[in-house]
Amino acid sequence: MHDAAGHEDHDHDHDHDPSQVPSDIALRVKALESLMAAKGLVDPAALDEIIDTYETRIGPRNGARVVARAWSDPAFLQRLRADATAAIAELGFGGRQGEHMRVVENTPEVHNLVVCTLCSCYPWAVLGLPPAWYKSSAYRAQAVIAPRQVLATFGVDLPETTEIRVWDSTAEIRYLVLPERPAGTEGWDEDALAALVSRDSMIGVARLPAAAGPRP
Ligand code: FE
Numbered sequence: 001m002h003d004a005a006g007h008e009d010h011d012h013d014h015d016h017d018p019s020q021v022p023s024d025i026a027l028r029v030k031a032l033e034s035l036m037a038a039k040g041l042v043d044p045a046a047l048d049e050i051i052d053t054y055e056t057r058i059g060p061r062n063g064a065r066v067v068a069r070a071w072s073d074p075a076f077l078q079r080l081r082a083d084a085t086a087a088i089a090e091l092g093f094g095g096r097q098g099e100h101m102r103v104v105e106n107t108p109e110v111h112n113l114v115v116c117t118l119c120s121c122y123p124w125a126v127l128g129l130p131p132a133w134y135k136s137s138a139y140r141a142q143a144v145i146a147p148r149q150v151l152a153t154f155g156v157d158l159p160e161t162t163e164i165r166v167w168d169s170t171a172e173i174r175y176l177v178l179p180e181r182p183a184g185t186e187g188w189d190e191d192a193l194a195a196l197v198s199r200d201s202m203i204g205v206a207r208l209p210a211a212a213g214p215r216p
Pocket of ligand 1: 116171
């Protein structure tokens, strides 16, 4: 399958664009959804709710666990750097669209941004389903050409001195950004840390604010 449902074995030698002519599979899915809704078999609002759940809630929580562990456990961080797929599998996350992971670390000097310029490759195992903007032709084109401006549209204004590295995901490698640990979280446990980690920070279009108060 392509685009909305991701895809697995493609080799990036075709240039499909989900914002233009819908693919055959997308048309078929739409037709099925319309038919099932018309027959009262599914509620479109319920479908939207399911997608939202995997896009913004369940999916990214896995990545947040990985990030919180990396902040808390130096030995895990080393394993994550050496073989992210294996380290992530220690936490029970893996499988389709998560077989070949690489973690890229933000520092005060370097900010990492992830895109799939040709389609929508995304690390499902740790982030769930990609958000619609990730699949848009605007994001896919501009993230490489003008990453600083793209980040500004997400409300991230980086100092000129910060280097931005853009990582182009493929079916072969999927990237997870390891955000900087927020100030004010010394001594926090993994659950409290994980709760701070947003999906967008793991794609690289957001930075995590300093902790606002005492450990929850
Ligand atoms: Fe792709």
